[in-house]
Amino acid sequence: MTEQDQQIYTICGKVLPPEEAGQIHVLQDIIRQLSADKLRCQTGDARLDLDTQIEGDQSILGHWLSMILISGRRIKITFKVHFNTAQGQEIILKKVPVARPQKIEKHFIFDRLKEFCNLTAGSIKECLGAENSKTGLSLPVITRGFDEVIFFDSAHKSGKGKIRDVWALRASDFAVHCSSEIQVLDWNALQDIRFIRRDSDQQGDLEFL
Amino acid sequence: MSKHGKKDEEDINLAQMLASVQSLHASHEITVELERSKYQAEQVNDSLPIGYVIVTDSGRILKANRSMARIFGVTHEVLIQRNLSEIFAESEWQTFLQKMRSLGPHSRKNEALEFELDIISAEGKTQTVQWNLRSLGDIKGNFHCLYQVLCQDISVEREHEKMLQDMLMAVPLGLLWVDASGCILPHHSRYAAQLLQVENLVGMQIEQLLQDEDLPVARGAVPSCGVSAMMQLFGASEEVVRHRLSECVHQVRVRSAKSLSSSLLHITYEPSFCEGKLCRWMLVLSPQPYALGAEDKITQLTEKEVKLVERALEFKGADIGKMNRSLLELECLITDIHAKFYHQVQDLTAVRVSVQKVVQVAKAAGLMNLTRAADYLLSWVQDRKVESSVVAHENQRQALVDLVSEIEYLIMIHMVVRKNSPELIESGKSPSDEINHLVDSELIPFLEQVTGPAKKSAREMLYRIRQSGLLTVSLESLSDILHTHVDKVCAGGSSGMGLSVKVADSRLSRQNLATLSEILIRVLDMALKLRGCDSSCVSGQQNRVEVFVDQDAQQVFHVTVQDHGGFLCMQNLKSEVVAQGLVSREELLQYKDEKVFQILFFPEIKEGKKIPFMGRYTRPNGVDGGERDFVLSFDLCFDF
Structure with a gap:
């Protein structure tokens, strides 16, 4: 493990053992890489950078919040995309140029960001190895960024130990924040995780439903 | 396990799987519905006409609606993570923080603070805003404490209140409001306090202040309904109150409890209804000169004015004696005017200017009585604070202005005659050249410049002068011309002396008169000298x-x-x-x-x-x- 890999993780105030911390770190890295790949695929922008240096402990990173839950008996992962309407418009414009960006309706933006969540979560699920077949995907949901405060509160009150990771995906003309929350109920679930990259992701193929 | 048993187990598993898929499908459906309803709820929140924002204890904005964003001059999406302090001046923000933190994270549920504090809008204007703060004790997120802030711009309401207050300070009427307990409410007019001789009326009992003696006035047969009776009507229906109001004699003698002597006040009751019941009275108080016989005085004044005009027409031949008497009568009129208009005329700028001219002219003419009267009027006018906000009785004000103009006119005519007499004895060098010069250099240019209603008369006079072939030829003709037309020119009309003629611009008329009268004196003088008289x-x-x-x-x-x-x-x-x-x-x-x-x-x-x-x-x-x-x-x- 590199120096960066030796990051200290805590759950409910308890520091994770190095082995488990390493597993979490790998999983977080996979999720970050997959999100970047999927957004590159959606926007066709190969120069999209992944920025993990997010200042402060900000929970509300955008007006809107798109999220999806990967849920199994041994592990639960929530993937979230924090964005504003203007950023959503930019993401759409990358693939579908429109003369007047203001004309892009919100539900179109929401659908695109939900799809981004869905694709990313599907890929994450594939990377879980044996757990892939034992986990399910929720529907992606759009809500307000402020609701993150509610989620924080809910997790805190229920005593659930979640490990949060925040990163930004920055292109030349827009940036969105993503976050993941991992709750491990059985550490054996992370035994055989591995990064799987689909060819279609690199080719940028995308099919909307 | 038998073949049958294995098949049954598979069937059961399949059925369970199908059930699970259906459950999952149902969960997905309800998730979509909940997402949609939440979106709609958030839309309602965004469209609230009042500003809504959730902030941390340092003022950082976590959620805001469109009304709040308008104050910042940005969209509500961009407002997140900005600080509420941006719209405050530093001192105001410290006050806001102090109030917000006084609520604290452990304040009681639904405990709210309401206060007013100024902000600086996106346009740089200062706005008065009403704030409502509440601590979100049960929601924290990552923060120490969150606060829900509601705000509403009340600048317009405050401006209206200020205008009302200004009006109450200036209006020459006693205005006050009384609630069901008989207490005088805040926001009474300053004049009400003056009339009742009490500095602060708020909270006082109206029945203690006003002790009506129920004096039947004018409509003696109608039963009077005084302050006490009106106060007993609280809670009565609108129909009952209106009925009693129609019976009520509004002119009553009222003795102020704070005053040794009683004074006569005119009281008008204006009811205010809540849910069909009388909940508040507005009392309009005015002093006696307005209340009693005001209409009669106006009528009398009109009759005097008519007589004055009739007389003025009589002394067209410059009868100084009659004129003098009329001037003395005018002095009496001025006294009447003083009494009549004291409480009704507010904008006296035009009156003051006219009266100043009266004083100057009266002094020049040696008219001591009129000088004294006009001086008195002038001092009264100057003592009055000129307030343009309220001109209560425009018609009366105009009547006063007109009357003063007429006084000026009479004085001018008086001056013409008075100045003429002593100069009659003068004689000397040949006046004919002087007359010709006078007419050419002063009278004709003057007449050519006359505009407005007098223009026609001036042109006719000019024509007649030219027709006469200059003064040396027919001075008698000139004399006729002057006698016939000069009054018309002076008055700006064509009806003799013109006292009854209302000219469009009375100042122009007076200016014409002043200029022409000087010329007239000299021309008449010269004409008399020239003729063998x-x-x-x-x-x-x-x-x-x-x-x-x-x-x-x-x-x-x-x-x-x-x-x-x-x-x-x-x-x-x-x-x-x-x-x-x-x-x-x-x-x-x-x-x-x-x-x-x-x-x-x-x-x-x-x-x-x-x-x-x-x-x-x-x-x-x-x-x-x-x-x-x-x-x-x-x-x-x-x-x-």
Whole structure:
């Protein structure tokens, strides 16, 4: 493990053992890489950078919040995309140029960001190895960024130990924040995780439903 | 396990899987519905007409709606993570923080703070905002404490309140509101406090302040309904209250409890209803001059004005005596005006200017009575604070302005005649050239410049002058022209003296008059000198001086002075005669009143004697080859 890999993780105030911390770190890295790949695929922008240096402990990173839950008996992962309407418009414009960006309706933006969540979560699920077949995907949901405060509160009150990771995906003309929350109920679930990259992701193929 | 048993187990597993898929599908459906309903709820929140924001204890914005974003001048999506302090001045923000933190994370549920604090809008304007703060004790997220903040711009309401307050400070009516308990509510007019002689009326019982004596006024048969009776109507229906109001005599004598003497106030009751029941009275108080006989006084004034006009038309021939009497009557009118308009006229700028002119002219003409009266009026006008916000009775104000203009007009005519008399005795070099020069250089240019309603008369006069072939040819014609038309020009109309004519621009009319009267004096003077005039005097009539100027038995000029002295203040006349240096104080003690009058107005006139005014004139072109004397005689007899 590199120096960066030796990051200290805590759950409910308890520091994770190095082995488990390493597993979490790998999983977080996979999720970050997959999100970047999927957004590159959606926007066709190969120069999209992944920025993990997010200042402060900000929970509300955008007006809107798109999220999806990967849920199994041994592990639960929530993937979230924090964005504003203007950023959503930019993401759409990358693939579908429109003369007047203001004309892009919100539900179109929401659908695109939900799809981004869905694709990313599907890929994450594939990377879980044996757990892939034992986990399910929720529907992606759009809500307000402020609701993150509610989620924080809910997790805190229920005593659930979640490990949060925040990163930004920055292109030349827009940036969105993503976050993941991992709750491990059985550490054996992370035994055989591995990064799987689909060819279609690199080719940028995308099919909307 | 038998083959059958295995198949059953598979069937059961399959059924469970199908059930799970259906459950999952159902969960997904309800998730979509919940997402949609939450979106709609958030839309409602975003569209609230009041500002809504959730902030951390440092003021960082976590959620805001569109109304709040408008204050910042940005969209509500961009507002997140900005700080609420951006819209406050530093001192105001510290106050806000102090109030917000006073709630604290452990404040009681739903405990809220309400207060007003100014902000600086995106346009840089200061706005008064009403704030409502509540601690979100049960929601924290990552933060120490979150606060829900509601805000509403109340600048317009505050501006309206200020305007109402300004009006209440200025309005010349006593206005106050009384609630069901008989207490006077805040926001009464300043004049109400003055009328009731109490500095602060708020919270006082109206029945303690006003003790009505229920004086039936004008409509004596109608039962009166006083303050006490009106206060008993609280809670009554609108129909009942309206019925009682129609019965009520609004003019009652009211004794202020704080005053030793009773005063007569006029009270009007204006009811205010809540849910169909009387909940509040508005009382409109005004003092006696407005209340009693105001209409009668206006009627009387109108009659006086009519008489004045009729008289003015009579002395078209410059009857100074009649004019003097009218001026004295005007003095009385001014006193009436003072009483009548005191509480009703607010914007007195135009009146003040007119009265100042009256004073100047009256002093110049030596009209002491009018000077005193006008001075009095002027001091009153100047003492009044000119407030343009309320002009309660525009018609009355205009009547006052018109009346003052008419006074000025009378004085001007008076001056023309008075100045003319002493100068009649002057003679000297040949006046014909002077007249021609005067007419060419002053009268004609003046008449050419006359505009407005007087223009037509001026043009006609000009035409007649030119038709006469200059003065040296037909001075008699000129005299006729002047007598016929000069009044028309002065008054700006075509109906004789024009006192009843309302000119569009009274200042222009007065300016015309002032200029023309000077010219007129000189022209008439010269005309009289130029002509061979004889004069005679009619004696034997008391209080009257008549001067006739004749030529060849034809009367060409006629002056009458008449005054019985009843309206003159002799004390003022005596002061004036000393002030002018005509007599010393010691000499004054030896003089009778009539002597003083003579010294002041007609120094050369002796009582009961014919006083010849003599002079010489030179006939133009030497018609009979030389100079001739002319004689004016006065016979004066006053009755003091």
